[in-house]
Amino acid sequence: MTQAVSYANGATVHFDKVDHMNFEAGNAFIAGQDFGAGQDFGDLMDFSGGAMNFGTGNDFTKIQNFDEAGAFSGERTLPARTSSTNEWFDVFTDLGITQINGTDHTNLIYANYTTNEIIFADFSAVNAGQQYNDILFTDNNNNQKIDCISAGACELADMLQNVTYANGATVHFDYNVPMDFGAGNIFMPGQSFGPGQPFGEVMDFSKGAMIFDKGTQFNVIQDFAEAGAFSQALSLPERTIQTKEWYDVFSDVGITSVTGYDKATESVVQSYATNEIIYADFSAVTAGSDWNDILFTDSNGNGIIDCTSPTSCELADMTQAVSYASGTTMTFDYVIPQNFSSQDMLYQAGQPFGPGQDFGFPMDFSKGGMNFGNANDFTAIQAFDEAGTFSNTTAIPALDARTLQL
Secondary structure (H helix, E strand, O other): OOOOOOOOOOOOOOOOOOOOOOOOOOOEOOOOOEOOOOOEEOOOOEOOOOOOEOOOOOEEOOOOOOOOOEEEOOOEEOOOEEEEEOOHHHHHHHHOOOEEOEEOOOOOOEEOOOOOEEEEEEEOOOOEOOOOOEEEEOOOOOOOOEEEEEOOEEOEOOOOOOEEEOOOOEEEEEEEOOOEOOOOOEOOOOOEOOOOOEEOOOOEOOOOOOEEOOOOEEOOOOOOOOOEEEOOOEEOOOEEEEEOOHHHHHHHHOOOEEOEEOOOOOOOEEOOOOOEEEEEEEOOOOEOOOOOEEEEOOOOOOOOEEEOOOOOEOEOOOOOOEEEOOOOEEEEEEEOOOEEOOOOOEOOOOOEOOOOOEEOOOOEOOOOOOEOOOOOEEOOOOOOOOOOOOOOOOOOOOOOOOOOOO
């Protein structure tokens, strides 16, 4: 076992061998379909029928369309609105409609909106207010369509912010049915997930950058820093003469190249990517910087870090000269960041993020303290003060002057 176990009296154990199915491209499944542990999907499937229940360790060796189940409105073109509103009735009036029928992902077959679910009501652009809106839908007449005949009789909850928009802006009303992923599901780099997708188990995102959409819910801590190429820890002898040259460090170790491996097993060779940052970090230094974000240029295209002389080294020089004690270790890691491509993604307290991870949209860090790596790049303003316990605001009644301190 990879981890030592203990168990109570009466616990049970089973040993199952699941024979996998061979699915060709385009196989279509009914909502609620279960798949056995370890099932692989080597072709593009049709999961548009609804939520699928994927087993433990399912291996998606081809990118899938996990966001095509649900009901979709298509893009609706708006006229200019200069008077701000948070009422969907006003938007429907601008569109000249009182009802929206949903269609499937092909926009050809009618599909039903589901009551008490979130509709992703998003504008292509706004002049004021919020572009992306996660809106509760209540199907008061059970016709599975979105009806909005007045401000007081609209089946969509009001927007949180008043909006205005320019002529030609578009809006859509999408209900995305999320998938149910079992623990250890493996995905290809570039795999996208639909808005609101929950992850209730630990996934395997080690193959590369995934594309997560708005409202994604990470309900357990994930390893977002497992994709890339990672060196084994290299042990160094003492260096008393400071240097900025990686060739000197390589010479101290007695090597001229570094090979990258996968993070989990440190046994599967992975390529370092040219023109990317390598996190070349020492466990400690007696002078200089122990953390170094270094540009790697793969001059010969072999995917490993070659450094045969000071002038033939594929790593840029350090910005500070270093020295170190005997027994110091160092690593050369290339970490592929994840693509958090929209807003309001929810993370659990203690979630770590890899070095260099960027955040281009407001995230939801309200669950607790997050552990950010070095060189994380926040290119959108975040609410870092939303985790904790807060009292209600209480009005203090007018009091006579108090002279006696309590």
